[in-house]
Amino acid sequence: MPDTIKSKVDDPELIQRRRQQLTEAAIELFSERGYHTTTIRDVAERANVSIGLIYQYVEDKEDLLYLALAQVLDSYKARIPEALEGVTEPLDRFCTAVRTYCRVNGESVAATVLAYRETKSLRKERRNLIKQTEVETNELIAACIRDCIEAGLFDDVDVELFVHQIVMFSHGWALKAWRFARQMGVDEYVDRGLGMMLRQVLTARGERRRRLSTCCGRL
Secondary structure, eight states, X not given: OGGGSOXXXXXXXXXXXXXXXHHXXXXXXXXXXXXXXXXXXXXHHHHTSOHHHHHHHOSSHHHHHHHHHHHHHHHHHHHHHHHHTTOOSHHXXXXXXXXXXXXXXXHOHHHHHHHHHHGGGSOHHHHHHHHHHHHHHHHHHHHHHHHHHHTTSBOSOOHHHHHHHHHHHHHHHHHXXXXXXXXXXXXXHHHHHHHHHHHHHBOHHHHHHHHHOSXXXXX
């Protein structure tokens, strides 16, 4: 998604590195002060760069917000398929996808919360791009659910609704990190959540398979 943002620099590696630096500073400031009260000068000072340098890589403050929100979605798209490589059993693939999604949120708490607070501040076409990318990342989990249904491991559940519940569960770690992070780590949160979710959808065959799994949480 960030490819839609114009840059005056031609080196792709340098663009990626600088934008990551600027995005991290922007996320911190947008979270601390709010998007609308933060200025480009503030971001430059936090990133320890000049204002002129920022404008080599983005055109305005909205570009930085867009980069911040796209960062999490792009992480889902990259890391879930990567985590699924070599995992062939459908139930293990489902649990691996959910766990990876949650781990991305665990590493991007501020950006996830920012998405809930400030997506509305993007222009319409960018909001639509964010929504479309969310649909694409949700499909990574939906495919795992359908495979489990076809393998007789899950009941014939409403796939879209189940995906939505999983996404909200995952985002819940970030939205309530002030509470959960003091009680458990991300992996324990996922274990406990998978236990509750699977209890509602597993067939008898799926339950037998779950008992052989090392990555599908506690029931």
